[in-house]
Amino acid sequence: MLEIANLVVRYGPFLAVDRLSVSVGEGEIVGVVGPNGAGKSSVVKAIGGLVKPREGQIVFGGASLAGLAVHERVRAGISIVPEGRGLFPAMSVEENLMMGGDPLDDRARTAANIERSFAMFPILKERRWQAAGTLSGGQQQMLAISVGLMPDPKLLILDEPSLGLAPIVIGEIGRALRGLRGSGLTVAIFEQNAKLTCSVADRIYILASGVVRHHDAAAALIANPDILDHLV
Ligand SMILES: Nc1ncnc2c1ncn2[C@@H]1O[C@H](COP(=O)(O)OP(=O)(O)OP(=O)(O)O)[C@@H](O)[C@H]1O
Ligand SMILES: [Mg+2]
Structure with missing residues (x-):
C-alpha cells in the first residue's frame, strides 16, 4: 500500500x-x-x-x-496524527472531531464516526464539550488518534x-x-x-x-x- x-x-x-x-x-x-x-x-x-x-x-x-x-x-x-497531536486547543473535543471529518463532506457519516470515536475512547464522550487544550496529555492523544480516524483513511x-x-x-x-x-x-x-x-x-x-x-x-x-x- x-x-x-x-x-x-x-x-x-x-x-x-x-x-x-x-x-x-x-x-x-x-x-x-x-x-x-x-x-x-x-x-x-x-x-x-x-x-x-x-x-x-x-x-x-x-x-x-x-x-x-x-x-x-x-x-x-492518508491520515497523519502529527507529533504534538495537532489539535485545535480552544475548540471542544466534538469540534475537533468534526474538523477531522471535514474531508468526508457528509454529515451523517461524520456523526457516525464521532460515535465510533466515543466507543473507542469513552472518556472523550464524557468530555465532548471540553476544550481540547484542557484535556490531559493522554486524553489529547486519544482525541488526536480519533481525529486521524475521522475521515476513514486507508493509511x-x-x-x-x-x-x-x-x-x-x-x-x-x-x-x-x-x-x-x-x-x-x-x-x-x-x-x-x-x-x-x-x-x-x-x-x-x-x-x-x-x-x-x-x-x-x-x-x-x-x-x-x-x-x-x-x-x-
Ligand atoms: N526544519 C529543519 N531544519 C533543520 N534541521 C532539521 C529540521 N527538521 C529536522 N531537522 C533535523 O533533522 C534531524 C531529524 O529530525 P526529525 O525531527 O525527523 O527526527 P525524529 O526522529 O522525529 O526525532 P524526535 O524523536 O526528537 O521527534 C534532526 O537532527 C533535526 O535536528
Ligand atoms: Mg519526531
Whole structure:
C-alpha cells in the first residue's frame, strides 16, 4: 500500500534521511523505531507533503505522491496524527472531531464516526464539550488518534503517540492501537518507544541517524531485545 524507496530528506546541508526504504502492506501495522533526531518526523512529513524529498519515491496505492498537495494526499486516504497531536486547543473535543471529518463532506457519516470515536475512547464522550487544550496529555492523544480516524483513511500514520505520556497511559494507547488490528486499516507508527511499538506492530524498522539499520518481525525483536540496544 505504501512503498518508500531511497528517500532522501535534507535541511540545507544536513542529511536527515539517507536513502530510506520502507514498505507497508495493506492491512499491516508497521513500526519505525528510532531515537531523538533519527529522522522519523522527517519521513512522516515527506509522506504528508510537508517536506519535499531530495531523492527517492513515495508510492501510495500504486501511484506516486510526488507533486501532490497536502490536501490531495488526505483525499487519497492518508491520515497523519502529527507529533504534538495537532489539535485545535480552544475548540471542544466534538469540534475537533468534526474538523477531522471535514474531508468526508457528509454529515451523517461524520456523526457516525464521532460515535465510533466515543466507543473507542469513552472518556472523550464524557468530555465532548471540553476544550481540547484542557484535556490531559493522554486524553489529547486519544482525541488526536480519533481525529486521524475521522475521515476513514486507508493509511493512518502516527508520529510519536507516546510523547510525554506516563507508562500507564502509554499502555492504554497501545491497547487502543491493538484494537485497530484486523480492522483492515493500514497503520504506520513512528516511535521512540520500542516496547509500545513492538506490542502494536507486525513488523519493525529500526532507524538511526537517518538510516534503516535493521528490519524484522516485531515478535523477533520482542524475543531478542538486545538487537535494539546494539542498533539505536
Ligand atoms: N526544519 C529543519 N531544519 C533543520 N534541521 C532539521 C529540521 N527538521 C529536522 N531537522 C533535523 O533533522 C534531524 C531529524 O529530525 P526529525 O525531527 O525527523 O527526527 P525524529 O526522529 O522525529 O526525532 P524526535 O524523536 O526528537 O521527534 C534532526 O537532527 C533535526 O535536528
Ligand atoms: Mg519526531
